[in-house]
Amino acid sequence: MNERRMKRISSVTAGVVLMAILSVGLSSSRSEGKPPADTVIARRTGGGIGRILSGDQVDSILRGAKAVQKTWENLTPEQEYYIGRAVAAQVFQMYRPLDRPAANAYLNLLGQSLAVFSGRPETFGGYHFLLLDSDEINAFAAPGGLILVTRGMVRCCENEDELAAVVAHEICHVEKKHGLKAIKQGRLTEAFTIIAAESTAQAGNKELAALTREFEGSVGDVVKTLTTSGYSRDQEREADAAAVQLLRRAGYPDHAMIAMLQRMDKRLADARGLGFAKTHPSARSRADALRKMIKDPESTPDPDRQQRFSAALQPILAGK
């Protein structure tokens, strides 16, 4: 179902809900006879709907109706940042971080150099990268720019250009906000209703508990997509295509994307149903879809890039 249709349905739903609540409000006022002191005129037509809901009730209904129309697109970069932090924290419950300062420093240098050339170089908290201590061939992009790459994925890459292709793909998931799109609409509607009702930046205990519940649910939706169900085939292909452009803008040969996918296809042949293979379309089909976009021919890796790649990642590449 496309987004326009979704929004239309949301609007219609909001209208129906609003009318239903108005009707309930009307009948209850009538049965009580006298309206309360703070009653306002909500709507007046010919001889039908008249006065009738308190100002607070009208405000509440309007807030609710507006919240129904809000989607992941209405999340601010700051809210995305806090979701991304919690997503990363939850991934760390499943995958142990790899505490290797030199390797992590190199990964951040590579990743942040690439991010400069992305369509979204600025996020609320910036892009940051970390290695995970896992043999699984996998990488995760938490909303807002926290990107995690497993040791197994690094070992799958034979040179900096191929690792750059992996990192570029993850940066493009952040750029396209694919993680936020995984959050169920119902949770966002709830959260936006609570946010709209808050009168100050600090939520009261009840609101905070409700917001935290929706927040945890939203984080859970994103983590489930990253680790279990995977993004849609279209989202993966969108990230692949954007990554090719990103590599090219930075100056890496775009063929690195194909080389990386081919190598991954070989390695994953032994690991079907695990990690990346579980959450991504087949590497071969992704490479085939990209071939027409690729301009650079296959080439030998630049010796200086190869040297720094090997130096920074040597223990990992050696399987230590």
Place this chain on the structure above:
Amino acid sequence: MKIKVFAVLLAVCAGVALAGPMSVQVRNGKVRATPSQLGAVVASVDYGAKVEAGTPEMGWYPVTTADGKTGWLHESALSKKPIAMRSGTTDAATGASSDEVALAGKGFNEQVEAKLRSEGKLDYTWVDRMSAFKVDANEISRFLKEGHLPGGDQ
């Protein structure tokens, strides 16, 4: 030469004509001397700060900060919505509705994270550690140059 100067003036005037207020939507916005992430930083602007923006070029807005400094900010760092740091601030007072204003600090925020931390549901130690990895524009320029990556020449 004169033609070039005239063209620049014309472009500046056109930019000013279409200029409008925008808000910084990242924590630490860097106003750069040139429209490039590798450009020298001429000013820093905090989340929610207002800047006067001109006509964008290739994703970059020419901006003037509240204290009069000029430079460039990438569109991903800017929002057309005013950002009210909390309710009851100037934006609310000027009549902008909550739909037109992104309310910073509300909703999924530090308060929610603090609650999750206090309940022991999530450990943010490594999130904080990885967020501390900083790479500045000089390091990126050097990395690109040493790796013979022409993107750094832009």
